[in-house]
Amino acid sequence: MTDDELIAAARSHAGDEELPGPAVPEDVASAERAVGHAMPRLLKRVYLEVSNGGFGP
Numbered sequence: 001m002t003d004d005e006l007i008a009a010a011r012s013h014a015g016d017e018e019l020p021g022p023a024v025p026e027d028v029a030s031a032e033r034a035v036g037h038a039m040p041r042l043l044k045r046v047y048l049e050v051s052n053g054g055f056g057p
Helices: 003-015 025-035 041-049
Strands: none
Touching (some): 003 041
16 A cells, blocks of 8 residues: 555545644644654654544554
8 A cells, every 4th residue: 555545545534533634834843843853754644634633543
């Protein structure tokens, strides 16, 4: 499964849930600065393209 397919599946799932909207790039950059390194690429895409949390177990 590609990253694009995973994002599409997450969007589909998120559509069935009441999740927060996607994060804004500035918030992701701020979180990365706070922890001192970049988020993994796929996680960053989930936050920016699907939902800003609420999608985990």
